[in-house]
Amino acid sequence: TSIYWHDNAFLPEEEVRISPHDRGYNFGDGIYEVFRVYGGELFEAEAHFERLRLSAEGLKLALPWENDGLHAAMKELVERNALAEGTVYLQISRGTAPRNHLFPADAAPVALAYTREVGRPVQAMDQGISVVTLEDIRWLHCNYKTLNLLANVLAKQEAADRGAADAVLHRSGIVTESSASNVMIVKNGTLITHPADNLILHGVTRAVALRLARAAEIPTEERTFTLDELYAADEAFVTGTTVEITPIVAVDGREVNDGKPGPITRRLQREFAAVIG
Ligand code: PDD
Numbered sequence: 281t282s283i284y285w286h287d288n289a290f291l292p293e294e295e296v297r298i299s300p301h302d303r304g305y306n307f308g309d310g311i312y313e314v315f316r317v318y319g320g321e322l323f324e325a326e327a328h329f330e331r332l333r334l335s336a337e338g339l340k341l342a343l344p345w346e347n348d349g350l351h352a353a354m355k356e357l358v359e360r361n362a363l364a365e366g367t368v369y370l371q372i373s374r375g376t377a378p379r380n381h382l383f384p385a386d387a388a389p390v391a392l393a394y395t396r397e398v399g400r401p402v403q404a405m406d407q408g409i410s411v412v413t414l415e416d417i418r419w420l421h422c423n424y425k426t427l428n429l430l431a432n433v434l435a436k437q438e439a440a441d442r443g444a445a446d447a448v449l450h451r452s453g454i455v456t457e458s459s460a461s462n463v464m465i466v467k468n469g470t471l472i473t474h475p476a477d478n479l480i481l482h483g484v485t486r487a488v489a490l491r492l493a494r495a496a497e498i499p500t501e502e503r504t505f506t507l508d509e510l511y512a513a514d515e516a517f518v519t520g521t522t523v524e525i526t527p528i529v530a531v532d533g534r535e536v537n538d539g540k541p542g543p544i545t546r547r548l549q550r551e552f553a554a555v556i557g
Pocket of ligand 1: 314432457458459460461462480481482483484485486519520521522
């Protein structure tokens, strides 16, 4: 049986009791992180905990744990589940209280975490994916990783209904990110991605990809780019904890790089594989 971490205790999945009055459940009033585990180790753990803290500040949610305490709990969770390769999901809701939009005066945040055994997305990374573009209808604090994922859910489903693997989102023609990953393009040898502002999640994998590109002396630009630039890109790919670096080989039915992953994408995939060992 799978061991969960809930309300500061480790217990089997069957024994986890979620209150009907948990604000995460009632309002989506909470935050989360998804970590990758490679070789039994949490990948880029510090970056995830830093972002969790920024999300908490954004929601005015006072965390009763220090990063070290959370880190230790997640490590123990990985060990108790003997997880070698997979993900850790951690969510923190504002707590449990009678339903009222106002913050409860004395509710303690409730954390829930579990692991999932899942391999790397080798096929998509190898062959690339098709995407469709959709208007980004989310709010203006996409840098907070909140439990409110309805717009992301609708976008991903719309993509699937249209036979694509994911949706790339845009605000009036400016590409932001995808439903659950960041988007990068390559034009004339330069790697271009949306700046880390309030309109995108500041992806941990995005930061790793930029770091690897700079180390490889690939020019990088953190600037906005348009849908037309995406259509005309030499290469395009998404970055994320679950997708790693996955090539985009078609956008709205138009091929990118003749439908094949490009050389800079391949280079970054190799560098990434070297980092995760
Ligand atoms: N999603 N943008 C959005 C909207 C995301 O939800 C995610 C991650 C990313 C990539 O961030 P990172 O590289 O830190 O994983 C970008 C997670 C994996 C999820 O919701 O499942």
